[in-house]
Amino acid sequence: MTYCIGYWLEKGLVMASDSRTNAGVDYISSYSKMYVFQPASDRLFVLLAAGNLATTQAVVSWIRRDLDRPAEDSPSGAGDLRSCDYLFEAAAYIGRVSVAVQEENGAALQQAGASAGASFLLGGQIAGESHGLYLVYPQGNAIMATRETPYLQIGETKYGKxxxxxxxxxxxxxxxxxxxxxxxxxxxxxxxxxxxPPFELAIVPADALTVAHRLTFAADAPELTAMVETWSDAQREALHRLPSFPWEQASPT
Amino acid sequence: MTYCIGYWLEKGLVMASDSRTNAGVDYISSYSKMYVFQPASDRLFVLLAAGNLATTQAVVSWIRRDLDRPAEDSPSGAGDLRSCDYLFEAAAYIGRVSVAVQEENGAALQQAGASAGASFLLGGQIAGESHGLYLVYPQGNAIMATRETPYLQIGETKYGKxxxxxxxxxxxxxxxxxxxxxxxxxxxxxxxxxxxPPFELAIVPADALTVAHRLTFAADAPELTAMVETWSDAQREALHRLPSFPWEQASPT
Known part of the structure; x- marks a missing residue:
């Protein structure tokens, strides 16, 4: 599993990801799930990936290959990140590449009881457009974050919601x-x-067309320990500030 | 879905449940998922149920029927809550009843793409034994709460963990x-x-062999509103107490 978050804010974007990959409980390993693409100075993309690791790695490789070749000679036949004028076109491109990659081994994986499926969060900006954030489903379609629903998650989404x-x-x-x-x-x-862990963080201010801060926090990072302690302390304090039950008010403490 | 929690504490048990039942999004209704059984003064059982509503209701009806008849004439053939000497026997009995109920319609449900499965949390005490808490799986087997893992959940378990x-x-x-x-x-x-909602709560002190407090909180209960506000306020405060990033410390606030 995986847990990635994309957060759309008035002031920009925050993208966060974990690094655990597991195939069953016997094969647990670490892979970064955050990829930054800046194929030209007028555009920036941050991609977070969840799902089948072979699929997500191949999708990233295909995206890079599409950028290596002349635009009119797109090897994937899906376009590339240079040729889109809008962020929604970039999300649709990621979706096309993902579906094409999944088609290569999907049937064999399904026979083996596994899934080739992968999901992506694409955050970024193309000059002239506002910054935006999309969730690309395994089927290739995509939804965007809005002011009403500013964050999108992929992977193990429930605990942290x-x-x-x-x-x-x-x-x-x-x-x-x-x-x-x-x-x-x-x-x-x-x-x-x-x-x-490690957890990765990318902070992308609106209209900057650059990742202002990219941070990695290892398992033993003191910032993480301090965060958990502060958060848990606050919860313990909050627990004691919750309303009492009627029978507790009746008896002197 | 459903969300039930059983919490084993040195001082007793807390059992909590929601009341939402849904079959798709078109049929959303409210059912209590908390059942208290005290077939004799030396024993108390609190049962929380999740899963197929027809299954959980039938299991409770079978338990009641088994208690109505003479012990030697157990209609379910699985025993009853009077005849067990240990809480683990009561959990195994619930498991046998659940499996028998599921067998009645399981195949037809599976053909329709649905599941007859149900899970239960059984908390309680039989005089002479300590208070205890069990999770009964749809397959009829059960695990108990221990000091290392004092709480057990069924249903939609991740958000509240x-x-x-x-x-x-x-x-x-x-x-x-x-x-x-x-x-x-x-x-x-x-x-x-x-x-x-409504959310139900049963508080069972150790060795009391009675539910000391049973409470129901409706959607508009002021206690719930106050709780959420207190908890969210604490999180907002905690967010501002989390460690700053290096570039924030560098610049004057």
Whole structure:
């Protein structure tokens, strides 16, 4: 499994990912799931990947190959990240490449009881357009983040959703949103073995067309320990501030 | 879906459940999932149910029927809650009844692409034994809660797990554990449509052989609103107490 978050904010984008990959419980390994593409100075893309590792690696390789060749000679036949004028076209391109990759081995994998499926979060900006964020489904279609639903998740999404729902909004600073995403990652890791460090973070300010900060936090990073302690302390304090039951109020403490 | 929690504490048990039942998105309704059985003064059982509603209702009806008839004439052939000397025997009995109920319609349901499966949490005590808590799987086998893993969940378990993992331990007061379970329920409800109020809570002190407090919280219960506000406020405060990134420290605030 995997847990990736993309967060759309007024001030830009935050992209966060874990690095655990597992095929069963016998083969657990670390792979970065964050890829940055800047094929020209007028465009920046940050791609996060979840699902079948062979699929996601091949999709990234195909994207790079498409960028290596002249645009009119697209090897994947799907276009490339240079030729799109809108972010939604880039998301559709990722979807086409993903579907094409899955078709290569999908049937054999299905016979073996496995899935070639993969999901992607594509955040970025093309000059002249606002920054945006898309979730590309295994079937190749995509939805975008909006002000009403500013964050999108792929992988093991449930454990870390409540803090995003409770505290998140689009006017957070990029740094606060980045901390919120990290907390969401770390909480998920504590409750589920298939999500694990190092955690990666990319902070992309609106209209900058560059990744302002890219950070990696290892398992023993003191920042992560401090975060979990602060968060757990706050929960313990909150537990004691919750309303008492009627019978507790009746008896002197 | 459903979300039920059983929490084993040194001082007793807390059992919590939601009340939402849905068959697709067109048929959403409310059913209590908490059943209390006290077939004799020396024993108390609190049962929480998740899964196929027809199965869980039939299991409870069978349990009641087994208690109505003379013990030697067990209609289900599986025993009853009077005749067990240990809580693990009661859990095994629930498992046998559940499997027998599932066998009645399981094949037809499977053909229709549905599942007859159901899971149960059984908390309680039989005089002479300590209080205990079991999770009964759809296959009829069961695991118990221990000091290392004091809480068990069934249904939509992921959203509400982090607070239990971060703050929970077996020396909490029954009231604090009850508040923690309620928070876990309410957070789940906020992030997932298939879990909903009213929420039910049973507090069972060790060796009391009675439910000391049984509470129901409707959707508009002011306690729930106050809880969510307190919890979200604490998270917002915690977010601002998390460690800063290096570039934030460098610039004057």
């Amino acid at each position: 409540p803090p995003l729902d409770n505290v998140g909004h689009t006017n957070l600073s990029l740094e606060d949103a980045a901390r919120l995403c990290l907390i969401s990652e770390v909480l998920t890791q504590r409750s589920n073995l298939t999500v694990g | 982090p607070p239990l993992d971060n703050v929970g331990h077996t020396n909490l007061s029954l009231e604090d554990a009850a508040r923690l379970c309620l928070i876990s329920e309410v957070l789940t409800q906020r992030s997932n449509l298939t879990v909903g």
